[in-house]
Amino acid sequence: MIPVQGYQNQKVAVLGLGRSGLATARALQAGGAIPLLWDDSPESRQKAEDQGFTCTDLTRNAAWEGIATLITSPGIPHLYPKTHPVIARAMELGIPVDNDIGLFFQSLATAQWDRYEQPPRVVCVTGSNGKSTTTALIHHLLQEAGRPTQMAGNIGRGVLDIDPPEDGEVIVLELSSYQTDLARALTPDIAVFTNLSPDHLDRHNGMGGYFAAKARLFTQGGPDRAIIGVDEHEGRYLANQMGQGPGDDRVIRISSGQKLEGFGWVVFARKGFLAEWRKGKQVASIDLRDIAGLPGAHNHQNACAAYAAVRALGLAPRQIEDGLRSFAGLPHRSQLIAERKGVKFVNDSKATNVDSAAKALQAFPRIRWIAGGMGKDGGIAALQPFLGSVVKAYLIGHSARDFALQLGQTPHEICETMDRAVTRAVAEAEPGDVVLLAPAAASFDQYPNFEKRGDDFVERVRGLV
Known part of the structure; x- marks a missing residue:
């Protein structure tokens, strides 16, 4: 568990008592906060009370006295198509609204890190399609290379449910637009954008809002390295916004289907072969055609994104190729x-x-x-x-x-x-x-x-x- 920092002896409201809500309540409690829980579902409230938590009816005005912040679950609308009444009330009162992702980034680093030889790193993956496979693949490649790693977020465990990272560990998070849209703290070391296609448009009031929610991971997060799929216009725009010129290798452009030329660092797949180019020279190539766990061009894009992420973390091409071949794929995804x-x-x-x-x-x-x-x-x-x-x-x-x-x-x-x-x-x-x-x-x-x-x-x- 990651104990939440910054709210010791303060009341923190938690809205939504699913997996992430209850994990958030436990992490707040571990950090010395006083969590006050609410869910519109009586069954969810009863489940929380059975675990020893206090439920407070946040639909009543008197309940808000002394509350420092409101933490809401990602699935609850905070703006579109209609703001949830509890969130609307918090905003009327000027009470900050955040989610578990914001708490995670606020609370991850501790004084213990000063004694580490290599501080832990956080890799975040977002996009419309392929983010679960890409996240799991990055995690798998790190495991196969013997690097300590944990996976969480929109896949696996809640972000506050993971163990405090050890020396040199890599945390790999899958983040949905629901999660990136509201988080008040977003500070990944490496951020990955796979692609963009229409989805959840009612929640974001259209394609522009949907893209803006994804882009916050980069524009607000300021990652040390940005890995961006450029097969759509939005990805090309984001890569342009993040870089200081075509030779800026802090931005790694990835593609499935097109050769990328003229940039400082690129990874692309064409005709079943993954290629890495740096400063105009090819430095690695991997035949993806017979890798059973990654069939099709869309999985080749996932492979490019994962390859770029772990290369940025120092893995060698041969290590990565061995890991790609042992990847079994995820249930329900090809x-x-x-x-x-x-x-x-x-x-x-x-x-x-x-x-x-x-x-x-x-x-x-x-x-x-x-x-x-x-x-x-x-x-x-x-x-x-x-x-x-x-x-x-x-x-x-x-x-x-x-x-x-x-x-x-x-x-x-x-x-x-x-x-x-x-x-x-x-x-x-x-x-x-x-x-x-x-x-x-x-x-x-x-x-x-x-x-x-x-x-x-x-x-x-x-x-x-």
Whole structure:
């Protein structure tokens, strides 16, 4: 646990009592603060009280007397589409609003660090797609190289739940736009921006607000090294803002698909090969084509980002290549789960939007595609250019019929349920096919989250093959 500093004997309100909220309450208590907890859900309040915490009704004006700050969980809207009433009241009273990420950066360094030979470092990863894989891959590469490391944030443990870092340790955090948007302290040593595509636009009042939330990690955080995907306009803009010129190697530009020239430090992947160039000279190359845990161009971009991060931390190219080859991938993200009679089965349940589904559809030559769920604005119309590899689509969930209308000439079948979709795809698959779950939709019509949807796919595939 990271005890929160700066609030000893002060009342700190905590709004939202999920995983991060309860971890925040424990860390505040460990630092000597007096946490006052609230959640709109009676069940969540009862769970907190069962753990010995005090719940205080923050919807009552009298509850705010003496409160120093309000810490809110990332999932609770603080601005758009509508400010939560408790957060609105704090702002009316001038009480600072922060989140666990801000507390983490405020509290991480301690006097103990003065005795370390090498101070701990923090690597933060944000972006629309690939940030979980990139975060896990950085963590894996460090582990394989024998470097002490912990992983937390939007993946794994809450940031305040980790152990105080030891000498030379690297903390790797995945941060969502919800987390970067509000944190009052953001001071990563290395910040990574993977890419940008439309998502969570209601929460950020449009694409500009969404990008601004991501960019705060760089523009407010001031990292020593910025690793930025430049395959979209926003990434090129951010790299330009962070650098003092094309030769500034504090900015490492990364790409999947284009050769980057004329910059001080770049890492890019083309035709399945990762290349690192510094000051106009190639210094390393890795063949990614046969690395099972990183299939497709989108994972090659993740590999470039992770490679750049650990190179900035001092790992050698050969160490990195060995680590890439031993990476098994993450559940629900281009996860190879079975192979039978020349047919592969891939679980990419995390592909909850059009952009991530497009990347999955480009990763394999012959696809039997299971898609559908709670569709987002525009459905899958934008996927038309990527349907050439789809032999047939098997559509499930609330948006199955809407998706069917947008598939054009692509063969498809409305299956409605995962059970029927997997059964039909297995029955019709031929050697060389990939049965791919890449829903391009949220899961909430049939499942509580994308993990449960992916687990259902895995269970049904293994039951049949």
